Amino acid sequence: MTLALWRSHLAGTLHRNRSLPVSRYLQLATVRTDGRPANRTVVFRGFLDDTNQLKFITDIRSQKVEEINVYPWGEICWYFPKTREQFRIAGQLVLVGAEHPDLALCSSRRRAWQEISEAARVQFAWPRPGANRAVSSAFEPVAPDAIEPLSNFCLLLLEPETVDLLELRGEPQNRLLYGRDGEGNWSVRELNP
Amino acid sequence: MTLALWRSHLAGTLHRNRSLPVSRYLQLATVRTDGRPANRTVVFRGFLDDTNQLKFITDIRSQKVEEINVYPWGEICWYFPKTREQFRIAGQLVLVGAEHPDLALCSSRRRAWQEISEAARVQFAWPRPGANRAVSSAFEPVAPDAIEPLSNFCLLLLEPETVDLLELRGEPQNRLLYGRDGEGNWSVRELNP
Numbered sequence: 207m208t209l210a211l212w213r214s215h216l217a218g219t220l221h222r223n224r225s226l227p228v229s230r231y232l233q234l235a236t237v238r239t240d241g242r243p244a245n246r247t248v249v250f251r252g253f254l255d256d257t258n259q260l261k262f263i264t265d266i267r268s269q270k271v272e273e274i275n276v277y278p279w280g281e282i283c284w285y286f287p288k289t290r291e292q293f294r295i296a297g298q299l300v301l302v303g304a305e306h307p308d309l310a311l312c313s314s315r316r317r318a319w320q321e322i323s324e325a326a327r328v329q330f331a332w333p334r335p336g337a338n339r340a341v342s343s344a345f346e347p348v349a350p351d352a353i354e355p356l357s358n359f360c361l362l363l364l365e366p367e368t369v370d371l372l373e374l375r376g377e378p379q380n381r382l383l384y385g386r387d388g389e390g391n392w393s394v395r396e397l398n399p
Numbered sequence: 400m401t402l403a404l405w406r407s408h409l410a411g412t413l414h415r416n417r418s419l420p421v422s423r424y425l426q427l428a429t430v431r432t433d434g435r436p437a438n439r440t441v442v443f444r445g446f447l448d449d450t451n452q453l454k455f456i457t458d459i460r461s462q463k464v465e466e467i468n469v470y471p472w473g474e475i476c477w478y479f480p481k482t483r484e485q486f487r488i489a490g491q492l493v494l495v496g497a498e499h500p501d502l503a504l505c506s507s508r509r510r511a512w513q514e515i516s517e518a519a520r521v522q523f524a525w526p527r528p529g530a531n532r533a534v535s536s537a538f539e540p541v542a543p544d545a546i547e548p549l550s551n552f553c554l555l556l557l558e559p560e561t562v563d564l565l566e567l568r569g570e571p572q573n574r575l576l577y578g579r580d581g582e583g584n585w586s587v588r589e590l591n592p
Contacts, residue, residue, distance in 0.1 A: 241434075243474050294439060332591065336591060395531065398528050
């Protein structure tokens with residue numbers, strides 16, 4: 207697999223924004239089971255090995271997992287305040303839970319668990335997200351194992367199909383649309399902003 | 400109309416983040432005509448008079464207008480890095496174009512046009528957004544009138560129905576869900592983060 211055309215641009219953007227931890231926060235839109243859009247902040251966890259797939263993590267008990275199980279498509283909107291660039295990346299979403307049949311992905315899930323902080327891991331031992339607020343003692347579980355993920359820990363992958371890049375710097379702004387054909391080859395064209 | 404419960408919280412958040420112009424940027428998710436989610440950054444332009452409706456502006460030629468005409472529902476995700484708060488606000492979207500039958504909304508549209516900068520107004524005289532890139536001279540139109548909006552200028556309103564507020568500060572984090580009943584009364588309950 208060759209790295210997609212847009213990867214070098216995004217790598218440069220991430221590098222120029224590296225001083226801001228918030229530049230790894232982005233917004234993921236999905237479609238709810240009732241057909242309405244949903245939108246929430248997620249944290250970029252890097253690319254999956256040598257693929258173009260973006261990694262995130264989530265709790266299998268969260269609303270978005272239910273949505274993705276019904277309709278596995280998402281669009282992220284990633285705005286970088288320092289360089290004033292916006293990446294809109296749309297594609298298929300893949301959930302990698304404890305029972306995933308692909309062994310390589312299962313080991314990526316385990317590595318993702320090992321790479322997050324203990325504070326992040328402990329949240330997966332908290333009561334069900336989005337349920338009525340539990341008593342405070344429920345938020346003081348014993349720290350989970352640092353090697354083997356809890357069963358509700360999910361790796362979430364986005365396999366990009368289009369990347370719509372807007373550079374707000376410049377007058378007029380630049381806008382590029384990257385797209386992938388059936389064979390996985392990427393092309394790019396310039397659009398009006 | 401009374402101000403919704405969540406308004407005072409959002410007002411406080413906006414005040415505490417007022418030093419960052421980027422705190423008026425947020426991400427709006429809609430559903431595309433093919434059923435897939437769409438997500439892009441928009442700029443908050445304040446509330447409509449004494450209502451709870453959030454104001455944005457857009458170009459009638461943009462993709463999102465086509466989407467909203469088919470399915471007028473949106474969810475914004477608004478993350479404030481300084482105070483580490485996230486507001487997810489879902490509700491009906493209302494487009495106010497040149498031909499809108501409500502005269503009060505037409506005059507709000509005109510005021511919105513007058514309140515934006517000349518640089519923002521001139522963008523509405525640029526070639527069609529999202530089309531293949533036009534020659535550079537097409538991006539140097541005469542400055543449009545500062546009083547009467549161009550016909551493709553749209554006011555976009557979001558009428559909130561639910562507000563899901565997550566405060567990342569605190570251990571565990573706080574999460575509140577505000578909802579509106581059929582009579583327009585707001586209630587709130589505490590959820591697990």
